Ligand code: G3P
């Protein structure tokens with residue numbers, strides 16, 4: 390069985406990275422939801438994919454240059470709001486795991502602090518979380534702060550040495566773009582004790598191909614297809 394991961398919630402059915410999208414993913418019986426995190430000007434951790442609000446909201450400008458109040462006034466689609474990370478934690482409430490993608494430099498520490506708070510005060514477990522990033526320095530920093538929480542190294546392409554880089558930063562998984570996946574990479578990662586999660590796979594034929602290749606998890610905009 391592959392791990393079913395709802396990409397940005399269930400963005401095939403609801404506006405990406407909104408509470409509506411995460412609720413939909415829960416309804417579709419995912420094993421985990423995936424989301425993207427930035428820090429805004431007033432310091433809150435906010436859930437949005439791009440560094441600008443332009444594509445996913447009715448506003449314009451950089452997330453890092455807007456206060457939470459300004460971000461909250463925007464429509465993120467179907468009258469949804471840009472959520473704070475802690476609102477998603479409260480919605481999910483330990484029902485499924487959460488894959489937090491660190492998008493901005495400097496997100497490792499505040500994300501770690503929020504997770505620690507939920508572990509200490511709300512009985513969450515380290516196992517509820519997977520932290521991923523294309524910025525492997527940010528991932529290494531997160532692992533230094535919290536070696537108990539799994540990290541997933543995001544990757545677009547096949548590097549020389551296959552999954553060696555991921556082993557070096559104590560990753561538990563490589564989260565690889567589907568365009569590049571091959572059996573050699575999967576075998577190498579498995580031999581190193583690493584899981585392989587593949588993103589983002591929506592087409593039924595492609596989902597079947599990924600399963601046949603032996604991946605451990607799949608990110609999809611339509612997680613009910615997994
Ligand atoms: O974590 C998998 C995937 O979300 C990474 O790509 O662009 O959707 O953030 P992207």
Ligand code: CA
Pocket residue numbers: 423424425490
């Ligand atoms: Ca992402």
